[in-house]
Amino acid sequence: MRHVNASSIAVGLLCGPFICAYIVFTSCCCPGRLRRSSDCDEKKKFERRQMMAPKPLAVRPLEHSLTIPVPDFEKTRSAGPKRGKTAQQLQxxxxxxxxxxxxxIYKALLGNDTMHIVLKETKLGHLRCKASTLEDCPVVNEVGSPSRESCWGHTDSANIITDTCMSTGGKIEPTDGDILPLLQTCRQIYSEAIPILYKTNTFSFNDLDSLRHFTATILPVRLSLIRSITLEWCMTWPIYDVIAQTLLLSNPALYPPNDEATWEESWRIIATMPGLQKLRVRLFYFEGFRNSLAEMAILAPLMEVKTPSDFVVTVNWLGEDVEGAPFVLVRPEVDMVDEEDAW
Structure with missing residues (x-):
């Protein structure tokens, strides 16, 4: 059973009026003190992300140069310029x-792997997971910043991989795994192998922008083939904390992708993926987070994801069980005594 220490209540009653008086005085006389000192840095990161964002996929016809079979030129003479012919490849x-x-062969070369999708300058890239299993992959996000000691490579402050970031001992560490050469061999190999690339791999994200850009830069039919996704994300204070956002006097309180709108949009995208079967999510927040209302708001977009049959969400904070959720919620393991003391 939970209990509250009487001394904690007494301290709260004594300190509460002084804290309120400080907030009122500071907001009137020194509003700059209530603003986060990192606002300028966050704005610069946001602007760099906007400048380096990949361009969305252009609208293309259903039949394009890699489609098999290529339509007969005589039947499509008026539809556009002549395109290449499809050989039988019998030789x-x-x-x-x-x-x-x-x-x-395609699975051995292109599939059955975990692809970490990363942000690069004006495009996306991927790094193959170096761990033997997804569970053994080093933790990507730690509270405060992405971990640099992982198989996600090194990034700048905006979480973008550059040649400088990937340089190790004067040699640039390659990304993107030599997938394209095989797919570019011929149309038949492309058409046979591309579904295996999307169906058999796990696509792993540690950034909401990389997820959004990924879904905006591939064909919808390819997106529908994806079966497995992992997402690791460090929530940024004061997300879904209206009082704290008001007291900060910052406009906006959070820059994308750390804001509520980006969080909700990302889950709307995931909810519309018809082929998704396995979804693993790991969420991080500051130590000591106990706001049940904020947690409900954080998890609310996840409630709309109904497609995956294997949906697990792991968080790094304590709290109550969530009933009626389409996912299994995993919290840190603590014994009863530690849990009571934490409250």
């Missing part, structure tokens, strides 16, 4: 193999 030894064997 290729690989094409003589049964489709099942070719798919095994």
């Amino acid at each position: 290729c030894k690989m094409m003589s193999l049964p489709l099942e064997l070719r798919e095994m």
Whole structure:
């Protein structure tokens, strides 16, 4: 059973009026003291992210240059410029193999892996997870900043990978895993292999912007093929804390992607992925977070994700069980005594 120490109540009653008086005096005479000192840095990060954001995918016709079969030119003479023909590839030894064997080759080269999607300058990239299993992958986010000791590579303050960040001993660490050369071999290989790339890999995100840009830069049909996603995100104070945001006197209180609008938009995107079967989420917040109302607001967008059959959310703060959720909520393990003392 939870209990509250009488001394804690007494301290709260004694200090409460002084804290209120300080806030009122500071807001009137020294409002700058209630603003976060990092606002300028956060604004610069936001502006850099906006400048380096990938361009959304242009609207293209359903039939394009990589589509098989290519329409007969005589039938589409008035539709546009002439495009290349599709050869039968009978002279290729690989094409003589049964489709099942070719798919095994594609999976060995392109699939059954975890792809960490990262932000790069004006584009996205990926790094293959170096861990043998997803559970063994080093923690990406720590409270305050992304961990630099992980298989996500090194980033600048805006969480963007640059050549300078990836340089190790004068040598630039490669990204993107040599996937494109195989896909660019011919149209038939592309058409057979591209579904395996999206279906069999786990796409891993540690940034809400990378998730949003990823879904905006691939075809909707490719997005519908994705089966597994992981998301690790460090919540930024004072998200969903109306009182704290008001007292900070900052406008905006949080810059994207740390704000509520980006958080909710990201989950609307995930909720519309029809093929998603497995979803792993790890959320971090400051130590000692106990705001049940803010937690309800944080988890509310997740309630709309109904498609995955395997949906687990792990958080680093204590609290009550969540009933009726489409996910399994995992909290830190503590014994009964420690939990009572924490309250």
